[in-house]
Amino acid sequence: MHIVYVSDGKAGHRSQALGLFQAMQRQQANATFEEVFINDLPIISLIKALFFSKNTLFEQAPNFIFGVGSHTHFRVWLLGKIFKKAKTVILMKPNLPIAWFDYAVIPEHDGIHADSHVIVTRGALNPIRNENRHQTARILIALGGSSKRHQWNQEKVLLSLQQIVEHNPDSEIILTTSRRTPAGFIDILKQQSSAKKLQICPVEQTPQGWIFEEMQKAEAVWVTEDSVSMIYEALTAGCRVGVVAMDRLKQDRITNSVDRLLEEKLIANVFDINLLPEGQVLQEADRVVHQITK
Missing domain, CATH: 3.40.50 (Rossmann fold)
Structure with a gap:
């Protein structure tokens, strides 16, 4: 073929x-x-x-x-x-x-x-599948940035990060950014007391495929809600998924899709790993192959 x-x-x-x-x-x-x-x-x-x-x-x-x-x-x-x-x-x-x-x-x-x-x-x-290598109490935080439907709110993001750290004192927490994360944010984050509990890996310092590998190892992933594709990637990897709320500039089909995931309890806007929904079985690429090759 x-x-x-x-x-x-x-x-x-x-x-x-x-x-x-x-x-x-x-x-x-x-x-x-x-x-x-x-x-x-x-x-x-x-x-x-x-x-x-x-x-x-x-x-x-x-x-x-x-x-x-x-x-x-x-x-x-x-x-x-x-x-x-x-x-x-x-x-x-x-x-x-x-x-x-x-x-x-x-x-x-x-x-x-x-x-x-x-x-x-x-x-x-996406090219992810659940390899069942998740490590208990390992957390990945993936930050996005402003988009046509979301506005970056530095104070809100910092507060959310602080809450995640405080609610998960025994967890290993890795944080990464994206190309849209505002320049200088990592320097501000490092000045916060919560930063001592974080392994900070800016996107510029991570090799290709790094975040997909981290999703395979993480029990839970928190994603800023602007990064919808990453929410689905984390679900496909079999992680428990939390969202970090962002200021919305408008409501549209993309923000509605995040709200639907919240309503269906596939993801959650909470800070404690124990309150997140269990990992999902999301195998959309395999399902599509079954349909187009039958």
Whole structure:
């Protein structure tokens, strides 16, 4: 089984495609993955290949063609016309008619109902799975920052961190940041008394894949609520998940999805690890593979 991934170069999009591919590998060990960037797939070249029946674009003919990101959709559709035996899969709500593709894998917060072309998932796909290596009383805190729907509130975040430390005196607590965490925040945090109980690992000092490994070892993960993808990654890793509240600039489908997780008690806005919900069994990528390969 050969998968061609039409890539726009964005790490978050690639993570989704890798999540689906790795789930395919677990089902079929000989599955192969070829990433092709959109700059190497000019539209005019694809149109020529379509009209002249030229299907030697890739190392081998694909069985599946994945696309994530709006600039990939038309290319995936054209490639589906060139490689008629391949199934086309868009890992988001496409900007073209859904029926143009074999499958669209769409997070439930987009409000699209499942049908023969649409697979609805809890959050975006990711390459994590629960490896059952969680260490009791090990906590990971992952900080985000301001976004188009959240405003960073330094005092609120500092207070939440203090509460987590105070409520979990016997826990090992590792804290990391993201590219959106305000510059200088770590220096301010280090001046707080609670910082003595924290292992602080700024994102700039962590290697690729570090946070996924930490999720495998943590019993619980606290995430600032702006980082929705990380909430789902922690759930997929099988961690108990808490959220650190942020000031909301607006209410929309993304903030509603966090509220829904809170209502369903899959995550909690508390500070004591013992009050967090038990870890979940979230295997969305494996579920999607089962549907698109049956």
